[in-house]
Amino acid sequence: MSGIDVREAITRAHYEEWARVVASLTSRFGDLDIAEEAAAEAFAIAVERWPADGVPPNPGAWLTTTANRKAIDRIRRENKRDDKQKEARMLDDVGPPEPLGALEDERLRLIFTCCHPALAMETRVALTLRMVGGLTVPEIARAFLVQQTTMEKRITRAKAKIKAARIPYRVPSAEDLPARVSGVLAVLFLVFNEGYLATGRDTEPVRHDLTAEAIRLTRLIRALMPEDGEVAGLLALMLLTEARRAARVSAGGELVTLDEQDRGAWDTALIAEGHRLVRERLAAGVAPGRYQIMAAINAVHTFAHDIRDTDWSQVLALYDQLARIDPSPIVALNRAIAVAELDGPEVALAAVDRLEDKLAGYHAYHATRADLLRRLGRSQQSRAAYDKAIELAGNTAETAYLTRRREQLR
Amino acid sequence: MQYLFSVIYDKADSATSDEMAAIDEYNDGLEAAGHWVFAGGLASPSTATVIDNRGAEAMFTDGPFLESKEYVAGFWIIEAADLDVALKLAAEGSKACNRKVEVRPFL
Numbered sequence: 001m002s003g004i005d006v007r008e009a010i011t012r013a014h015y016e017e018w019a020r021v022v023a024s025l026t027s028r029f030g031d032l033d034i035a036e037e038a039a040a041e042a043f044a045i046a047v048e049r050w051p052a053d054g055v056p057p058n059p060g061a062w063l064t065t066t067a068n069r070k071a072i073d074r075i076r077r078e079n080k081r082d083d084k085q086k087e088a089r090m091l092d093d094v095g096p097p098e099p100l101g102a103l104e105d106e107r108l109r110l111i112f113t114c115c116h117p118a119l120a121m122e123t124r125v126a127l128t129l130r131m132v133g134g135l136t137v138p139e140i141a142r143a144f145l146v147q148q149t150t151m152e153k154r155i156t157r158a159k160a161k162i163k164a165a166r167i168p169y170r171v172p173s174a175e176d177l178p179a180r181v182s183g184v185l186a187v188l189f190l191v192f193n194e195g196y197l198a199t200g201r202d203t204e205p206v207r208h209d210l211t212a213e214a215i216r217l218t219r220l221i222r223a224l225m226p227e228d229g230e231v232a233g234l235l236a237l238m239l240l241t242e243a244r245r246a247a248r249v250s251a252g253g254e255l256v257t258l259d260e261q262d263r264g265a266w267d268t269a270l271i272a273e274g275h276r277l278v279r280e281r282l283a284a285g286v287a288p289g290r291y292q293i294m295a296a297i298n299a300v301h302t303f304a305h306d307i308r309d310t311d312w313s314q315v316l317a318l319y320d321q322l323a324r325i326d327p328s329p330i331v332a333l334n335r336a337i338a339v340a341e342l343d344g345p346e347v348a349l350a351a352v353d354r355l356e357d358k359l360a361g362y363h364a365y366h367a368t369r370a371d372l373l374r375r376l377g378r379s380q381q382s383r384a385a386y387d388k389a390i391e392l393a394g395n396t397a398e399t400a401y402l403t404r405r406r407e408q409l410r
Numbered sequence: 411m412q413y414l415f416s417v418i419y420d421k422a423d424s425a426t427s428d429e430m431a432a433i434d435e436y437n438d439g440l441e442a443a444g445h446w447v448f449a450g451g452l453a454s455p456s457t458a459t460v461i462d463n464r465g466a467e468a469m470f471t472d473g474p475f476l477e478s479k480e481y482v483a484g485f486w487i488i489e490a491a492d493l494d495v496a497l498k499l500a501a502e503g504s505k506a507c508n509r510k511v512e513v514r515p516f517l
Binding site for chain 1: 411413491492493494496497513514515517
C-alpha cells in the first residue's frame with residue numbers, strides 16, 4: 001500500500017471512527033477527558049505505525065483497542081499517586097466489548113452529553129465539534145475566531161463541569177427527548193449557519209468546512225434516529241441550502257440572491273436528496289416542526305427551474321404555518337418577502353415596518369426594506385436602508401452585494 | 411450525589427403564605443421520593459457577620475462578604491442520581507418558592 005493510500009485510510013478512519021472511539025471509551029471509563037485523550041493518542045499511534053505495519057483489517061477495532069490500552073495506562077499512572085481503590089473500581093467496570101448495535105447508541109449518548117442544556121450554547125458547539133466531530137482545538141478556535149487558549153479553557157471547563165456536576169451520559173427519557181433533540185439540532189444549525197453566512201472581515205464568505213461538518217453530524221444523528229421528523233427536516237434544510245452554495249457567491253466575491261442565481265450551478269444530487277427527505281416527512285402525516293417547514297420552503301424554491309416558476313402562494317402558506325409555531329420577528333420578515341411577490345412591495349413594506357422595534361439591529365431587516373423601497377422607486381429612503389444594512393452586515397459577500405445595489409440606485 | 415440549591419432573590423420581603431404552602435408541599439415530595447437532605451430559609455444579608463481568623467486574631471466584619479443586589483435567601487441540599495434529576499427538582503423548587511434557584515454539586 002502506498003503512502004498516499006495509508007494517509008487516506010487514516011483520514012477515513014478519523015472521519016468514520018473518531019466519535020465511536022470517544023463514545024465507547026466514555027461509556028467504559030465514565031470520563032470524557034480520558035476518552036478524548038486516549039482517542040487522540042490512538043490516532044497518533046496509527047499515524048506512526050500504519051505506514052510501516054500496514055492498515056489493520058478492522059481499523060475501528062484496532063483504534064478502540066489501542067485507545068482502551070492508553071486509557072488504562074493513564075488510569076494506572078495517575079492512581080500510582082492517589083487512590084488504588086478508584087483504579088480498581090474503574091478497571092473492574094470494564095466489561096466485555098459491547099455488541100455492535102449498542103455502539104450506535106453510545107455515539108448518541110455522547111451527542112446528548114455534549115449538547116446538554118446546562119452548558120452554554122458556545123460550549124455545546126465547541127464540545128460537539130471536538131468530541132463528536134473530532135476537530136482539533138486549534139481548528140475549532142479558528143472556526144469561531146477565538147484564541148486557541150480561550151477555546152482550550154472553554155472545553156476544559158466543560159469537561160470538568162460534566163464530571164463534577166454529573167451530567168449524565170445517556171439518551172434522555174422519552175418525555176425529555178423532543179426538547180433535547182431540538183437542543184442538539186440547534187447546535188448543528190448554528191455550526192451550519194456560521195459556515196453558510198460566515199462572519200468576520202477576513203473570513204471566506206462561505207465556510208465549506210463548517211457546512212460540511214454540520215451536514216456530516218446531522219447525517220450521523222439521522223442514521224441514529226431515523227424516525228425523528230425534525231432531524232430529517234434539518235438535514236433536508238441543510239442539503240437544499242448547501243446545494244445552492246456554488247451559485248451563491250459570484251466570481252467577484254459578491255453574494256448572489258436567489259432570484260439572480262444561475263440555477264444550472266445548483267447541485268442536483270443534493271437537491272434530489274433534500275426533496276426525498278421532504279416527501280418522506282409529508283408522507284409521514286405528522287404535524288411538522290420548524291425545521292421540516294423551513295425545509296419545505298426550500299424545497300419549493302429549489303423545485304422551480306426559473307425564479308418565475310416559484311410557487312409563491314405555497315411559500316406564503318408555509319410561512320404562515322411556520323409563524324404559528326414560531327412567532328418570531330425573523331419569520332415574519334421572511335414571510336414579508338413572499339408577500340412582496342404575491343401582493344406587491346407596498347403591502348410587504350408595511351408588514352416589514354411593523355417589525356422595526358424588534359429588528360432594528362438586524363442587517364437583514366434593513367436589507368429587505370432597502371430592496372422593497374428600491375422596487376417602489378423611493379431611492380433616497382432605500383439608500384439610507386442600504387447604508388444601515390451595510391453597517392450591520394458581517395459577511396464580506398453580503399456587504400459587497402449591498403454596496404453594489406446601493407451604488408445602482410438613481 | 412448531593413446538590414446545593416441556593417434560592418436567589420433581590421427584594422427584602424419574605425415568602426408569602428401561598429409560597430410557603432407551595433414550599434411545604436414541595437418539601438413533602440422531596441422527602442417521599444428520597445431526595446430530601448436538608449433545607450432552610452436565611453435572614454437578610456444585612457444580619458450577616460464575616461469572620462476572618464487566618465491571622466493573629468479573629469476579625470469580625472459587619473455585613474455580608476459580598477454586597478450585591480441578588481443574595482441567597484435560602485437553600486436546599488438534595489440527593490439526586492445525576493444533574494438531569496437535580497435540574498428537574500430545581501425547576502420544581504423554583505416554581506414552588508417563586509424565586510430563581512442555582513444548582514451546584516457537592517464535591
